[in-house]
Amino acid sequence: MTKPAVLIVGAGATGLPVGYHLSLGDADVTFLVRPGRKAAFEAPQRLYCYDDVSLKTFDGYDIVEDVSELAGRRFEFVLVTLDGHASLSEAGTDMLRALGDAIRPSDATVIMCAFGMGVREHYLETMGIPESRLLHGFLGMLSHQAGAGLPVHPPTDPAKVAQAAICYRHPKSRKGFRVETGNPAAAKRFAALYERSGVSKCARFSKDMSSIFSTIAFPVYVAFELEGWADIATVTRNKRLWRLACQAQKEILTQPQHGWRGKALSLVIGPRVNKMVHVKSERDMLPMDSPAFERFHHGGKVRAQGVESMYRSLDEGRRQGRPMNALRALLELLEAHEQAARTVVG
Known part of the structure; x- marks a missing residue:
């Protein structure tokens, strides 16, 4: 055969x-x-x-x-x-x-x-x-x-x-x-x-x-990056940033292309559920060091994929007449973070 x-x-x-x-x-x-x-x-x-x-x-x-x-x-x-x-x-x-x-x-x-x-x-x-x-x-x-x-x-x-x-x-x-x-x-x-x-x-x-799945995870990884790719317990202590990232995720979820499933998930996925998911992942993936993996993978290898997708989601939301305030604010924080990093390197 x-x-x-x-x-x-x-x-x-x-x-x-x-x-x-x-x-x-x-x-x-x-x-x-x-x-x-x-x-x-x-x-x-x-x-x-x-x-x-x-x-x-x-x-x-x-x-x-x-x-x-x-x-x-x-x-x-x-x-x-x-x-x-x-x-x-x-x-x-x-x-x-x-x-x-x-x-x-x-x-x-x-x-x-x-x-x-x-x-x-x-x-x-x-x-x-x-x-x-x-x-x-x-x-x-x-x-x-x-x-x-x-x-x-x-x-x-x-x-x-x-x-x-x-x-x-x-x-x-x-x-x-x-x-x-x-x-x-x-x-x-x-x-x-x-x-x-x-x-x-x-x-x-x-x-x-x-x-x-193709679009919703990226805002959460911005929160991880802004908190130095620490573990989930450390990242979520910055409650303002964590809520902002989860709200940006909801804005993407509720865009028309995601239909009723996106709207339904937006009612379930929030700061608490997102934290629970990452806590479980960090525990289940041991002895692999999940925070270090996320730094290497989402903070390096595939970082451009996520950032570019978020900007496309922002542009699409604006085209649809949606303010996308949380996603816009989160990307502004990321831009400031990138500028600060370039200044230090320079």
């Missing part, structure tokens, strides 16, 4: 753990990486798992550096791990266009891992595929490069971390990936393929919730 073929664009903190778990389920995994980076991702790759303090070996995959190398190959799924900022960049757009040309004649389903307002529309337009062939997906686990310099807490083994390329930690639910059900049949097939690993699960969520 032919193995299900999956192309993963990017072999970093999202691509490697997803590819590893798919390979455990006997998927035929190919990575598309930037030109000149093939040697860095040659098999085998080692992944450190916080769950059981062990090193995992990932091999048996293929690597290509250019879309042209995919000619004549067919994939059931194409997982694009670029974030929203990279997807909207000139280089990202060129890659998505070439990738669209390569897979359009097939029936491959694209799973984009990017977040941010307007990103889905960008993928559809640039790749030239119908909406039924585009799903949103993202990691349910936390994953980072081993060289991120996160603090080490027992029982983490620093010697094993030093041998790894990527480190990851599952939540207690074991849901390592989440995929949208805009195309229910395709989402079901991907979830089943992913769960063949026997060690990681794949949750499914609606297309409407995908739109919400």
Whole structure:
């Protein structure tokens, strides 16, 4: 029987753990990486798992550096791990266009891992595929490069971390990936393929919730940044800032594009619930240091994705005649923070 073929664009903190778990389920995994980076991702790759303090070996995959190398190959799924900022960049757009040309004649389903307002529309337009062939997906686990310099807490083994390329930690639910059900049949097939690993699960969520997930978290991360990426207990002591961030989140939730689900969530999600969510996450993700992870990830790697999405949400709200006062005030605080940081560096 032919193995299900999956192309993963990017072999970093999202691509490697997803590819590893798919390979455990006997998927035929190919990575598309930037030109000149093939040697860095040659098999085998080692992944450190916080769950059981062990090193995992990932091999048996293929690597290509250019879309042209995919000619004549067919994939059931194409997982694009670029974030929203990279997807909207000139280089990202060129890659998505070439990738669209390569897979359009097939029936491959694209799973984009990017977040941010307007990103889905960008993928559809640039790749030239119908909406039924585009799903949103993202990691349910936390994953980072081993060289991120996160603090080490027992029982983490620093010697094993030093041998790894990527480190990851599952939540207690074991849901390592989440995929949208805009195309229910395709989402079901991907979830089943992913769960063949026997060690990681794949949750499914609606297309409407995908739109919400893509935009609402960013204001809360601004509060974390302004408080120096401290733990949730410290961040929420600044009650004025925390309320402002949660109100900005509500403004985004109640925008028309999020429909009744956004309005319903806006009645539930507030300062107390947001704090509870982050308290639980910090506890459940130990021994991974969640505040340090958020600093590295949301404060560095994907920061531009979040900031750009918030400005697009602000512009869209104003176009709709909404004042967006909290989001505007929060972004002004962020701008002042950035200016102060530039002044210190200068």
